[in-house]
Amino acid sequence: MPQVSVVTIARNERDLRKLKEALKKQTFKDFELVYSTKKGIPQAMNDAISKAKGEIIVITETDAMPMTNTWLEEMVNAVKKENRNDKKKRTLVRGIEVTPSTWDWSNFAAYANVMKENKLDESFPIAEDTELYARLRKRGYKGVELPIAPVLHERSNSVSKMIRNNFLYGILLVKIQMKYGQAGFKSNFKGSGKKNAFSLLKRELGLIVSKIGFLLGTLIGAVLYYPTRKK
Numbered sequence: 001m002p003q004v005s006v007v008t009i010a011r012n013e014r015d016l017r018k019l020k021e022a023l024k025k026q027t028f029k030d031f032e033l034v035y036s037t038k039k040g041i042p043q044a045m046n047d048a049i050s051k052a053k054g055e056i057i058v059i060t061e062t063d064a065m066p067m068t069n070t071w072l073e074e075m076v077n078a079v080k081k082e083n084r085n086d087k088k089k090r091t092l093v094r095g096i097e098v099t100p101s102t103w104d105w106s107n108f109a110a111y112a113n114v115m116k117e118n119k120l121d122e123s124f125p126i127a128e129d130t131e132l133y134a135r136l137r138k139r140g141y142k143g144v145e146l147p148i149a150p151v152l153h154e155r156s157n158s159v160s161k162m163i164r165n166n167f168l169y170g171i172l173l174v175k176i177q178m179k180y181g182q183a184g185f186k187s188n189f190k191g192s193g194k195k196n197a198f199s200l201l202k203r204e205l206g207l208i209v210s211k212i213g214f215l216l217g218t219l220i221g222a223v224l225y226y227p228t229r230k231k
Helices: 013-024 041-051 071-082 112-117 128-138 159-180 194-228
Strands: 004-009 031-036 056-060 064-066 091-094 107-111 142-145 151-153
Touching (some): 004 041, 004 071, 013 031, 013 064, 031 041, 041 112, 041 128, 056 071, 128 159
Parallel strands (some): 004 031, 091 142
Antiparallel strands (some): 056 107
């Protein structure tokens, strides 16, 4: 029985090629690769996790490539270290993600019992990871982010897909916030009910304003410095 299960999901076998090549180079060898091509992200992830045989589960995505050959070793050691004083093994670990985001599936690890005892809510077409982490946090689990094991997450450049997913994610994020009083491991807004929703809205509006400021800055920079470019 392998000590570790590397779990991922894919649309088809071809999507796994780059990840398989990266795993061959890892210094840590006592692992199995478990995946599912089942339709639907939470459905596929639940399916893959159910088949995992390792004591520790390390989850990644097929478009998130390890940047070092010690990636898996670092993740495994971190999970063991963070849970050494907890018999219930309730701490999840997240490594570095280039192109950072909220907690997702690209680079985290936990003891297998955590994932097997807390299945994903398959009614969530997206934000299923955020819902799971909020639920785990409510139940007393912990999530820690460590400066280890970087992966490069190559995200989709489709603007229409980004707009569609962000729109749906906004709706579901409020649903999660209302249900658990928090969203994932990192977002924690004081109060409950409408107050939580408005805190969430305030944060997101702040991010939008900051992005607008960035766009205006690049526009002004282009006007000022484009004439000075090297020809």
